Amino acid sequence: MTTALWRDSGLAVTQAKDIREPRMDLQADVVVVGSGAGGAVVAYELARRGKRVLVLEAGPYVPSRDFSERFPEAMEQLYQDHGGQTNRSGDLLILQGACVGGSTVVNAGVCFRTPDFILRDWRRDFGLTGLTSDSMRPYFERVEKHLGVHENGEHEIAAHARLIQTGADKLGWSVKPFQRNIRDCALTEHCLSGCKTERKQSMLVSYLPWAVAHGARIFSDTRVTGILSDNGRATGVRAQVTGIDGEPVAEMTVTAPRVVLAAGAVQTPLLLLRSELANGSDQVGRHFACHPSLYVSARYPQPVHAWRGAMLGVYVDQFMAPEDGGFVLEDGGAGIVELSMTAEPGTGAPFMDFMGEARYLAGLVTLIHDHNVGRVHWDGDNKVIDYQLDDIDFPSMKKALKAAARLHLAAGAEQVHVPTSEPLIIRRETDIDPMVEGLENQPHHLRMVSYHPQGSCRMGADPATSVVAESGETHEVSGLYIADASLLPTSIIVNPQITVYALATRIAEAIAASA
Amino acid sequence: MTQQYSAPPGPEWLQQGLARRRFLQWTLAASAVMAGVAAGGFFWLRRSPLDQRRIPDWAGELSAREFLLFDRCRRVLLPTEGRDLPDTETVPVVANVQRTLSLLAPAPRQQLSQGLGLFDNAAVFRHGRRFVDLDDETARDYFDRWGRGLVLQRTLATVIKQLVYSAYWRDERTWPALEFDGPVSDRWGLAYLGNAPMPEDDGDVQTGIPE
Incomplete structure (x- = not known):
């Protein structure tokens, strides 16, 4: 019985430290x-x-x-x-x-x-x-059956997710709990560091x-x-x-x-x-794409503690279809190191004030349906990921950013930090269009991360x-x-x-x- | 081996910045600095009194000028006076930056080193001295200007800030003031669930795939 090899924890892996011979020739079917x-x-x-x-x-x-x-x-x-x-330009972290x-x-x-x-x-x-x-x-x-995929329960909707839910409800936008492959989530919020x-x-x-x-x-x-x-x-x-x-x-x-x-x-x-x-x-x-994402953080009047609870609780799918905008907004928890990099509140005291109030921050991740404009290749012995946010995708990025700001404000946020290399803060609905439309699609202007190459x-x-x-x-x-x-x-x-x-x-x- | 070296940024990102409408705001002197970078060094630029300072033994993976730059940046970027936060004298900010940089592949590490040199020395043309010799307010204004500047300037201002910020906030002594919980699983006594149960009666899907 092959199940005799079953282990209830850990994994049998041959690591470099286990290898004694300088040359190995192995056979396999696959x-x-x-x-x-x-x-x-x-x-x-x-x-x-x-x-x-x-x-x-x-x-x-x-x-x-x-x-x-x-x-x-x-x-x-x-x-x-x-x-x-x-x-290649260094303005998009590809995780x-x-x-x-x-x-x-x-x-x-x-999921x-x-x-x-x-x-x-x-x-x-x-x-x-x-x-x-x-x-x-x-x-x-x-x-889904193998991995126990299920919809988040009430206890998996953290304080930051409830804010997003509230904002979406006020705007009449479709908002849903995530499905996740989690067994008895312990609500540590450390998903990105491994469970x-x-x-x-x-x-x-x-x-x-x-x-x-x-x-x-x-x-x-x-x-x-x-x-x-x-x-x-x-x-x-x-x-x-x-x-x-x-x-x-x-x-x-x-x-x-x-x-x-x-x-x-x-x-x-x-x-x-x-x-x-x-x-x-x-x-x-060729045809590399990666869902370039923004983490749009906002300050709320009450403590949120974005590092407590399930990391991802709900998402807004109102704009998912290309004809509706072609983007998704996902509620996202974050720790303080991540939060320190998401916004540019200014240098020195403004930044320390921002971090000092980190417990009041909640965030939204924007995902866009980007075009496959990138290319992965070699430059000598160095790998190259040639990908820049394309002008054809910039309008979607701006729409997603505007929607995130609107949602935060509807949920009661006092200020929304536009994730750019310069301090830009949205405080009211009328700030959104002029501030976002003023952005230019230039390298290192937006603070982008890709989780999905x-x-x-x-x-x-x-x-x-x-x-x-x-x-x-x-x-x-x-x-x-x-x-x-x-x-x-x-x-x-x-x-x-x-x-x-x-x-x-x-x-x-x-x-x-x-x- | 988990790494494959990334190619350093190509010249196009610099050209992209220089081609923009704000080119005229970029001074001729700064262009001379660029030429200095291209020529491979800053030896001809202004020396700082700090250059005489002894660099700690543990900072061996940073050049002396990199050490001075990050040591200056921690004071400029992380003012803790009057706050319930640990001073950057007690949090090993520069050592943590060094640790991060030690993980970079050679090509981007070299590029970054050149960029750090540019950031430090370009202050000479506006302020008559290097960044490391600017007073706190001028140094913060310098960062803000670069954050609104050309591609290269934005890049360097952002990279330096993020290196210094992550080096500080990763230290657990900074967490209580923010009510950040840090690692919790062991503290909470959470049970380890082990591997997922093996699927039973795992038949094929078999919907038919065109060959």
């Missing part, structure tokens, strides 16, 4: 690159079908119990580039998990199914005729241990440096294991007839480009305009699959984890059928 939302799901779905699965993760293995609940430390330990990954479990370890647990209008666009514009709402439903249902007591159902505590229970093996500290192929067929990967001190520990070669790339929308195209594979159409790395190896029926087919297999290299957010043909407005889980389940099914 090698999975990355252990986040896509890789973990594929690993489990194939391992439980009896496939020999190897998962290679570039980041470290950090057990939940070692999470510090200190955000700056978590950034250094669990995030890509120690939390410092940015676009990704870089640890066993990937971004699912450090996300806020928000949305892919909006129907997004699937419609994919069918119409990219020939993805199999991706209908009906055909995707069983996949959504499956992953220490294993309540968020990240891949670290769900699909990965399940995959291991079915015989999958996981290697951390192991960066895949090249995909191997022969006559248009994937044959495996080569990788390097690196110790905590940055020194190489071992070279690894995995021979496998199926290779699944699930390293995320930045690393997956970089690996393909480095391997010079699947890019006859010159599409690899996506779309750099897009899926489509036409090999001339896409990298992978609907099955997840690359058009050009048989046996080479992609199962992460890089295959999304357009940005999807909402948090993408459920979309990735569902597509990865579907792709795993295709792989199993092809073997």
Whole structure:
């Protein structure tokens, strides 16, 4: 029985410190690159079908119990580039998990199914005729059941979320509790630092241990440096294991007839480009999008303590459809380090006053349906994420910012901090239009963060305009699959984890059928 | 290895700023500073009396000028007088900045170092002395001007502020005054729930995928 391998806590991972030989040659039916939302799901779905699965993760293995609940430390330990990954100009922080479990370890647990209008666009514009709402439903249902996805209960609507709810109600806007993959949320608000007591159902505590229970093996500290192929067929990967001190520990070669790339929308195209594979159409790395977000904070007359309670409680979907604006507003808790970076109240005393009153702040996260204008590529040995907020998306950003300000004011906020590089404060409704319309789309003017990189190896029926087919297999290299957010043909407005889980389940099914 | 080095910002972000309508507000002297950056150093610029100061042994990953700049910034950006907050003499702000910078890849670290030099030295052209020698109010005004300035200026003002702010507020001694709770799971005695239960009777979805 494979369940004999089951552990009720922790995860069996081969780390760099466990490796004694400088050269490793391994065999598998499937090698999975990355252990986040896509890789973990594929690993489990194939391992439980009896496939020999190897998962290679570039980041470290950090057990939940070692999470510090200190955000700056978590950034250094669990995030890509120690939390410092940015676009080329440096004005957009692009956050990704870089640890066993990937971004699912450090996300806020928000679960949305892919909006129907997004699937419609994919069918119409990219020939993805199999991706209908009906055909995707069983996949959504499956992953939601596995991960205990449920709507926030009353106790999971924190004080900051109740303000947002109140404001939306006053404006007559549609506001809903989030669905989250949380088991008995302890309301610590430390989601972005990893859930220490294993309540968020990240891949670290769900699909990965399940995959291991079915015989999958996981290697951390192991960066895949090249995909191997022969006559248009994937044959495996080569990788390097690196110790905590940055020194190489071992070279690894995995021979496998199926290779699944699930390293995320930045690393997956970089690996393909480095391997010079699947890019006859010159599409690899192109069409990158990332939901550039603003955190719009506002001061309320009463204490809010944005760091207490569930991090994300409710969202406003009034404007989600492109014809309604194409953006979503999400209530968002935050700790004091995060709050110190969200606004520019002025230098010296004004900033210290702002922080001194941090307990009165509540925040809204804006997510826009950005166009796929970015590109991920190499510049020598350096990775480059060429992405700037496009002029075509700037109106959406401004609409989202205006709506956030209106909502805060309706909820009783005394002042709304416009997240720019200069002090801009909205105090009344009549301030909103002139102040926001006065903004220019220039680098480093808005304080933006991306939590959702996506779309750099897009899926489509036409090999001339896409990298992978609907099955997840690359058009050009048989046996080479992609199962992460890089295959999304357009940005999807909402948090993408459920979309990735569902597509990865579907792709795993295709792989199993092809073997 | 968890890192892949990011490419440093290309010249376009600087050009983008210089091409904007506020170009004329950017003085010829500042352009000379840019040329100085391009030439690779500031050795010809104004020295500060602070340059004689001994740099602490623990600050080995910062250049002497970087240390002086961040040490000046903590005083300018985090005035704690009259507030129920710990003084920046007691919170290791510069050491924490050093820790963050030590995690940067070589290329952006080098770019940042040049940018910090520019920020410090560009004050010479308006104030006749480097940033580290400005009085507190002038130094704060300098930050505010740069926050409203060109792309490069906004970038540097924001980056320096965020490095210093996070270096201060990450220290738990700053939390009580703000009523920030910090880590709570162990303090609250929360139970660890362990791994999620293995799915039972896990049949395939099988809706049929076009091959």
